[in-house]
Amino acid sequence: MKSVTRLWIAAVLLAVIPSLGHAQQTRRVTGHVTVQGGTEPIPGATVQVVGTTLGGIADDNGNFNISVPAGAHQLRIRRIGFAAKIVPVGANDNSVNVSLARDVLQLETQVITGQATTVSRANAANAVTVVNTEQINKVPQQNIESALQGKVPGAVITSNSGAPGGGIQLQLRGTNTVNGNYQPLYVVDGVAVDNSAFGNGLNSISGAGGAISSNQDQQVNRIADLNPEDIESIEVLKGPSAGAIYGSRGANGVVVITTKRGRAGTPTLDVVQRFGTTAVSNTLALRCFSQAQATQYVDSNPPAGFKGATDYFAANPYAGCTDAQNQLYGNHGLSYETAASLRGGTGDGNTTYFTSAGVKHDAGITSTDGYDKQNLRINLTQQFGPKINLRANTEVLHTLTKRGISGNDNNAINPLDVISGTPSFYDFSRKVNGVYTSDPWAVSGANILQDQQVIQTPENVYRLIGSAQAGWSAIASTRQTLDFSLLGGVDSYSDQALIYSPPFTYLEQSGVISPYPGTVANGNTNVVSANLNLNGTHKLILSPFTATTSFGLRQDRAQVDNVFNQGKGLFPGITNIATATQTAVNQAQNDTKSFSYYAQEEILTANERLLLTGAINAERSSTNGDANKFYSYPKASISYKLPWLPPKTDNLKLRLAYGKAGNRVPTNFKYTFLTPLLEDGVNGLRQGAQIGLNTIKPELTTEVEGGFDATMFGGRAGLEVTQYQKKTTGMVLTAGLAPSTGFTTKVINGGTMRNVGTEVGLNLVPIQTSIFTWTSNTTFSRNKNKVTSLPVPAFATGAGFSERFGSYKIQQGYSATQVVVFSGFDSTFDANGKYVSRARHELHIGDQNPDFQMGFSNDFTLGRLTLSSLLDWRKGGYVINLTNNYFDFNVAGSNFADTLAAQKRGNAFLAGQPVYAEHGSFAKLRELTLSYDLGESFAHRMLGSRAKDLRIEASGHNLITWTNYTGYDPEVSNFGNAPIGRTQDVTPYPPSRQFFLSLNATF
């Protein structure tokens, strides 16, 4: 590997040294850049002398002043949001005026090709999706993942529940792994940010899993902390062919987030004030009872402590048809958000800054749940002379999430669990002497409204994401540049969760949680991840080609320390664990280190029609069996813009890309652990259930991606078609062992998995007049997964409860995310009734992932009025609806309004039919915004002469869902994010829709 590095360094030096000192004579050329068809200046436009490295950036007024070599040349003028243009500048010209047309289809966006390089999207060899700040923030977003829903072909972005604060899974181009990381790498301004999810200790009262906290704690993956308002653009590198340069973290794609930066010139102040509310968007239809029916029901099924209807109704008056869902989830609290940002810089552009601050509150659909965020960002750039620049980005934020109780439980504590067993003639809101009554139908006696009022579930996250970057322009001649940058980044947060269930509730007093009433669980998780990058980029511009060589080193470290303390048996009002009757502690830690280096070469030639790229990344990681061994990840790509075009076609580019990327070995898979077992104060040890692999290697995913991009009708239509195939080899599998060996799984590198998919993006401007514009973006993607080889017998994996309901199995010839259902045995007996054999029935129902998905985004602009909408349609995918199972079996005849259907379903289930595996197809109106620009003159009148713009918006999120799914929402995951087994629906937090009214002012 060392020899490869030396070779690259030598190549760079050879390219650089001969040209040193060959400076040409130059002159000054000034110019002015405006919007085509008007006089509005375009600040920040990049002006480059074609075939050289010379150029500059237009100031606030669209003016530029650059050096141009003697003789006739061409200038390329570019600005995000506008179509690039090349204009001639004659040998004697000293002034050029340019107008740029708006690039509504984003054809000219720069896209990332490496850790320090970009290329115009017009030349890009990969289908990189770029989502800009306007698209991200059309509707107030809870987090950046929801902002991407329906906008990125190939991305399946699914909420885990309707709970406030997030919990969303983003998966690009299918599932590459069974046990490894399955989510893309998130990089914010060069810092690899952590997207882990940690429990909040809910398990201490729900009893859903083991220990104090479990993966059924309805976790939030922490990318939700990032503030969408600060983001300039998000680039989505969907697979190894684009992300190979990120090494063992590139297999699942890379989401590169760039935050806003300062701009030279007059400061710009943006202020956004939003008010809104939220409403539950779906409830289940519950059974109603007339008084006579209720009497008959209670007489037939008296709850504990009652003989029949007479004494029951004396204590619990008939309450008609009370929908407890509305009592609990009927809150319409006030949501609000105030965000302000200041952006500017010195006139010479040597110092620029972007700073923002925000306060946000999302109300929950219960009166006690919600999400709060406060954030502060400062991005600074300072140029020290022509060669040195420094950049520092810092974001500090705090979030407070209160999500209440939802998901699986074993203590009759989840409100929907209780509701499923309580007839609607019982009124939870009834109070006797000011105190809620105990629900006699619940084994825990829990009154869900009492619990909602007094059980606390706050989770505070304090986070710092910061980076400092120093750049050195070592060489900047007419024909070549050599730049170095050193970037240090850190992402550090503390996640402090509390579960407090006071001792006086019926729930705690019932003893179902513990014989010691009162529970407190404190979770404290500290995460620090840091990276150090050294990059070098050499650009050589010659008449036949432009060569960009980049190289660099990268070091990463991530530490996680997760501690939970639990106390049971509390004094009223006291949450000090030290005073609890019974205490317990859990802790988990890990520490991961990796080091990598890379080199990349890009050749742009044939009149900038042909782009050739080759790169290699080598990386070692402490999680590998051999922590010192480097694994290599190459990539290569080609794109070509055809010179001969079909009619009505402006541009047609063919592209082909190949790349290999790894998936880092999960922490600790190389070890065989001992399991501690405590008895009588003595710590015992036995072998763990899993046999580790001390030679374990990263999974390797190879991707070939090809397609074409076409623009037509004078920039009014753009079509992007991509076909890809990914093959993952050496999968990190926890292969099932016969448990009779004493181990249940063993870690292996083996087997292969394939993902094949198609992505289509169609962008249209069907109407574009001076008063009305209609812009339409349609995305389509489909992905098919298959386990093509498996060196071990098929084995069950993923989260789930039982194959009777529907679970997941890794099996050769089937999708890794297939859903299987066990439908029973056929036992055979001989003539004497003696047992002979059993045949097992297992049905391959389908796949957890959708067959395909489409997004339809439309913007209609009529003068100052803009209407934007986004429809997200997902077809197929199975969800295991265990919420129905609760209702079907929890009360005599079911508590659903359609009792016949429920009974039929329950009977079918008992007969072995897979009734709880349901199609999860849906279409959702994700976003709808009506925006009106009040105009500059109105803004002046209202806000003074510095005001430039004032806009009012009415918007909604997740307004309508069309689905045949019988549960609350097919977007659901009891186990949070997971590559396999995420579609288990167990009494989730119901979905909600949000409404906002916004006022946006720019000064």
Place this chain on the structure above:
Amino acid sequence: MKKYIAAALTSTLVLAGACQDNPAAPSRDNVVAGSQQTLQSLATGIIAQDRANYGGYLLWGGIMARDAIVPTANESRFVTEFYVTPPDPSDFIGGSQWTGYYQLLRASQLLLKDKAFTSLSAADQGAARGFIRTLDALSYIRLIDYRDQNGVVIQGPDATVQDPIRTKASVLAYTSALLDSALVDLKAGSSTVPFTLPSGYSLHGDYSQTANLILLNRGLKGRVEVMRALDPVAPNAASAAAALTALNIALAGAPSPMTEAYLNAGPWYQYNPSSPESAANPQQGSSSLVTDNFVNSFMPGDIRAANVIPASAPTVAGFTASHRLKLTDPNNAALQSSPIPIVRNAELILLRAQAEIATGDLAGATNDINAVHTVEGGLPAYSTFTTASDAINALLYELRYTFTYFGPQHIVALREYNMFNLAYVTQAGMPNKGAADPLVSSLPITRNETNARNGNITPVP
């Protein structure tokens, strides 16, 4: 890969240090030299695993025998998997009572290969090996209790080898021989085991003493031989006598008249909820109730009826109940500290009654049944039974009211005597699934075991 696993498993298993990149978890790959502390940790690991296996073992049998029911609002499978459909081998009932026992058996094998063990004196090795192998035999007994004719695996020395599923008859024969081997070790061993046993082992007799462990060993031998003698598929003619021999040794100190203290003698599991423990008392706080028929079928005057208290429960799949045993009372925190017997003399005495019935000694059987009937039930003694049928019915009554929520003794006996037609089994409101398989009388081979064998789970002799 195979080479690695073999190397890993045959390497010395000693107290683990911490992993470099996971300081919180011990790993067998980062080890320190063996020691007495290592031996203690590994022995405690086995004992604690045995206790951890106990929850389902105590409860499932009562549900299968229709004595118990768990109608809980948030988990319908307690009812549906036992009363409505056969248990799904992938879930927490059909998949249970399997893995934990094999983890214990593997842990036992690893301990006996460990340097901390091999460096002991021969006498200490004998006591330790005798104790560990007796626990191993207990695991096989419990495996067969629930899998019955579906068979179980006799775990071999190599974890990379998938040993076959063996028939019940062959597993019982193996277990019998294992106990005999353990007896030889105990007899040759030191007077006490060379590590500290949990306090439950000295609650009703000191079972760190090899002399008492020999009694336990013979009691389990008697249990195995009774099972062999009464195996409906492959009865072993010599086993009834062998059972009597073993049980007579185990019960040699029985007093006359019988005392409660003697019936309770044996090793127990102790639970200490005020300190971190790997297992909580599995009886207390559970949603486990008893069926109406169970409540209504006490003989008049049976003092065990006082152990039943009213309880509330929802109706699940048409089933509900209105009483529970006191020992499950969720509001009684003190019960979390209640010890639970591993094997006590009351069980051994009833096993001897079974052996006596099988050998035609109805007087002996009457005497042994009466020992439990009069002391634990507070009921007048039976006159000497004149038919085996009467003796069996009386025996089943004692098993039902003494061991519900203490193990599957009742369902095991119902299987042995093919008594699934009893009124309290096929009681009103309970399903009757036909003559061939009227009840869920055994659990299936678990899904993971089946998958690993590509579906081939037919037991071999």
